[in-house]
Amino acid sequence: MSKIEIFDPAMCCSTGVCGPTVDPNLTRVASAVYSLEQKGNNITRFNLANDPAAFTNNETVNQVLNEKGADALPVTLLDNEIVKVGEYPTNEEFSKWLNVDAEELTQKPRIRLNLN
Amino acid sequence: MYPVYKPIEHVETPYLFFTGKGGVGKTSVACATAVTLADQGKKVLLVSTDPASNLQDVFGLELNRQPIEIPSVKNLFASNIDPEEAARVYRENTVGPYRDKLPESVINQMEEQLSGACTVEIAAFDAFSHLLADDAIFSQYDYVLFDTAPTGHTLRLLSLPTAWTGFLDESTHGASCLGPLSGLGEKKDMYQKAVQSLSNPEKTMLILVARPEESTLIEANRASIELRDIGIENQLLLINGLFLSGNSNDEIATAFYKGQGEALKQTPEELKQIKTVSLPYVSYSLTGIAHLRQLVSENRTIETEMKEDEIALEPLSDLKDMIEDFSINNTRVIFTMGKGGVGKTSIAAAIAVGLTERGHKVHLTMTDPAAHLDYMFKNSAINQDLSVSSINPEEEVEKYKKEVITAAGDLSEEERAYLQEDLASPCTEEIAVFRAFAAVVERSEQEIVVIDTAPTGHTLLLLDSSEAYHKEMSRSTGYVPTSVKNLLPRLRNPKETSVVIVTLPEATPVFEAARLQEDLKRADIVPKWWVINRSLYRAGTRDKVLMARAASEKQWIKKVQEELAQKRALIPWMQEVKIGYDQLKEFVQS
Numbered sequence: 001m002s003k004i005e006i007f008d009p010a011m012c013c014s015t016g017v018c019g020p021t022v023d024p025n026l027t028r029v030a031s032a033v034y035s036l037e038q039k040g041n042n043i044t045r046f047n048l049a050n051d052p053a054a055f056t057n058n059e060t061v062n063q064v065l066n067e068k069g070a071d072a073l074p075v076t077l078l079d080n081e082i083v084k085v086g087e088y089p090t091n092e093e094f095s096k097w098l099n100v101d102a103e104e105l106t107q108k109p110r111i112r113l114n115l116n
Numbered sequence: 117m118y119p120v121y122k123p124i125e126h127v128e129t130p131y132l133f134f135t136g137k138g139g140v141g142k143t144s145v146a147c148a149t150a151v152t153l154a155d156q157g158k159k160v161l162l163v164s165t166d167p168a169s170n171l172q173d174v175f176g177l178e179l180n181r182q183p184i185e186i187p188s189v190k191n192l193f194a195s196n197i198d199p200e201e202a203a204r205v206y207r208e209n210t211v212g213p214y215r216d217k218l219p220e221s222v223i224n225q226m227e228e229q230l231s232g233a234c235t236v237e238i239a240a241f242d243a244f245s246h247l248l249a250d251d252a253i254f255s256q257y258d259y260v261l262f263d264t265a266p267t268g269h270t271l272r273l274l275s276l277p278t279a280w281t282g283f284l285d286e287s288t289h290g291a292s293c294l295g296p297l298s299g300l301g302e303k304k305d306m307y308q309k310a311v312q313s314l315s316n317p318e319k320t321m322l323i324l325v326a327r328p329e330e331s332t333l334i335e336a337n338r339a340s341i342e343l344r345d346i347g348i349e350n351q352l353l354l355i356n357g358l359f360l361s362g363n364s365n366d367e368i369a370t371a372f373y374k375g376q377g378e379a380l381k382q383t384p385e386e387l388k389q390i391k392t393v394s395l396p397y398v399s400y401s402l403t404g405i406a407h408l409r410q411l412v413s414e415n416r417t418i419e420t421e422m423k424e425d426e427i428a429l430e431p432l433s434d435l436k437d438m439i440e441d442f443s444i445n446n447t448r449v450i451f452t453m454g455k456g457g458v459g460k461t462s463i464a465a466a467i468a469v470g471l472t473e474r475g476h477k478v479h480l481t482m483t484d485p486a487a488h489l490d491y492m493f494k495n496s497a498i499n500q501d502l503s504v505s506s507i508n509p510e511e512e513v514e515k516y517k518k519e520v521i522t523a524a525g526d527l528s529e530e531e532r533a534y535l536q537e538d539l540a541s542p543c544t545e546e547i548a549v550f551r552a553f554a555a556v557v558e559r560s561e562q563e564i565v566v567i568d569t570a571p572t573g574h575t576l577l578l579l580d581s582s583e584a585y586h587k588e589m590s591r592s593t594g595y596v597p598t599s600v601k602n603l604l605p606r607l608r609n610p611k612e613t614s615v616v617i618v619t620l621p622e623a624t625p626v627f628e629a630a631r632l633q634e635d636l637k638r639a640d641i642v643p644k645w646w647v648i649n650r651s652l653y654r655a656g657t658r659d660k661v662l663m664a665r666a667a668s669e670k671q672w673i674k675k676v677q678e679e680l681a682q683k684r685a686l687i688p689w690m691q692e693v694k695i696g697y698d699q700l701k702e703f704v705q706s
Contacts, residue, residue, distance in 0.1 A: 009225060010226045048225065048229075049226055052210065052211070052226065056217040056218060062218075069222060070219075070224070
């Protein structure tokens with residue numbers, strides 16, 4: 001099974017609503033990643049603001065950061081190879097890389113029961 | 117009118133939170149309450165969160181996170197949690213180990229993201245929680261007093277079940293304001309317990325501190341509703357600084373007394389439903405145990421000892437000198453900045469009128485919904501060289517929220533609740549208003565633009581620099597409007613832009629203004645002028661109580677003069693009336 005890793009820039013609000021513009025991309029990506037995870041795909045996100053170790057431990061990411069600085073983020077790796085730099089993958093790319101139907105990525109996730 | 121606050125009578129629970137706007141006297145009231153309860157033989161812990169710790173003045177001790185016994189008051193223990201410091205420590209722990217491993221631009225991005233209001237808020241709550249959730253503390257002390265309360269936004273975030281599901285882990289959207297504090301998952305139980313204690317009326321009481329001034333009553337009302345919605349229903353409203361003297365020979369005292377009465381008449385309806393007590397306006401500053409005891413004691417003698425005046429002040433500029441300075445230097449964009457209730461809107465209006473009178477074309481923009489702009493200039497023919505507009509932050513935020521929710525497309529209930537909470541975070545409003553600013557500042561090529569608020573340094577830094585900024589800006593619109601492109605460089609150019617810091621001659625407002633200034637300096641914006649507003653000292657009152665207050669203003673005026681401001685103007689206390697063009701004109705004429 002293919003593995004996708006997304007290295008996010010540090011964000012004040014991870015939904016992006018506190019950024020300078022509304023970035024529908026962030027919510028799109030969040031939903032897509034969520035759906036993919038629910039379906040058992042191997043997909044992980046790392047946030048620079050609270051998991052910087054992930055960014056230094058990964059040599060590929062570390063190298064691209066040293067070359068391009070913070071503008072390189074987000075960086076996406078597919079099976080440890082860089083496939084996207086400086087912007088998020090499209091839903092089409094996700095579906096191509098993981099071999100799933102792009103339609104499925106925009107489906108509503110089921111509401112999880114809260115068992116508190 | 118209201119019964120006088122007596123801690124022994126009115127305090128009903130072991131935990132007390134004091135909330136209210138900066139400068140209303142939260143810390144003094146909390147200290148006085150603590151001392152009184154300790155004098156009764158109760159074991160009391162006072163937790164202060166005052167970054168500019170007045171507590172050291174009050175108790176004459178250095179305090180830190182570890183509670184220590186106050187030698188001069190038996191049974192009283194105190195500790196100080198400085199949220200700014202807590203956030204700083206957290207930031208350094210997060211970023212420090214990576215300084216030599218990641219390039220500078222990456223490190224800077226991390227630091228800025230961890231410098232927002234959210235990080236500070238959560239860091240403070242984290243510290244509270246340790247105390248609130250600790251049964252040992254609960255059994256060790258009879259009372260624990262906090263001189264500030266967490267905001268509704270923080271508590272709502274913590275009570276969202278989503279925050280405790282997968283969202284906190286490494287995937288999907290980590291919560292905006294919780295995101296920065298990793299490892300939160302482990303603290304889940306502690307936070308939940310803290311929130312439970314907070315919303316238990318047997319355990320916790322919220323004391324809303326306000327002054328007899330409209331802006332602080334509005335703020336108390338907002339906090340009251342917000343916290344009641346979260347379940348903190350045991351509330352007491354405390355009106356601090358009720359002026360009782362009526363030296364009718366003194367115009368200022370009469371106006372002062374009348375002004376307070378007017379403000380109290382304007383008390384929001386919901387707030388009137390809450391049990392209300394008051395404390396009198398006193399002539400002495402609330403430092404030292406003796407003064408604190410006196411404030412809430414049974415036999416309060418209103419003492420007005422006139423101390424020998426030792427502080428000599430250099431003469432200060434007037435408002436018109438500042439306006440003259442802008443006029444001569446042809447400053448194109450002027451922001452007035454300060455915490456709510458210091459009068460930045462009136463100052464902005466006065467600057468606009470003053471510059472118009474000096475022959476400039478001026479555009480005034482107000483963001484204060486309470487400004488009653490049309491009323492302010494009603495029936496007074498506006499000079500043809502002055503145009504006025506307003507930005508309503510609430511509307512801007514609503515528009516912005518709609519945009520975001522629409523852009524997000526289909527969301528589950530849970531995700532939607534989440535996104536909505538993100539949108540309630542302190543930075544959202546700024547961002548929404550920022551875009552409206554850009555369009556207004558654009559006008560400065562043809563006319564001088566005066567705006568009654570300014571973006572914070574944190575917001576500017578998030579938007580900073582370069583490509584990241586333009587990339588962000590173009591993302592949703594597809595192109596970068598020139599207004600936005602030019603905004604940051606323009607704001608940073610002191611020849612074009614001036615930020616005026618507005619404050620009051622009192623401890624908390626001065627410290628808060630100093631922090632605003634530091635924050636702006638981080639974004640390479642250096643305020644040139646400070647305006648010290650509503651000075652009784654400058655007004656020349658002859659009322660005994662007010663004169664003693666006027667004398668205590670001097671140390672703060674001096675501090676601004678000597679340590680904080682390049683240039684400063686001092687403005688006398690005046691009766692708060694909505695004034696029109698002609699009155700403003702008299703006030704600023706050269």
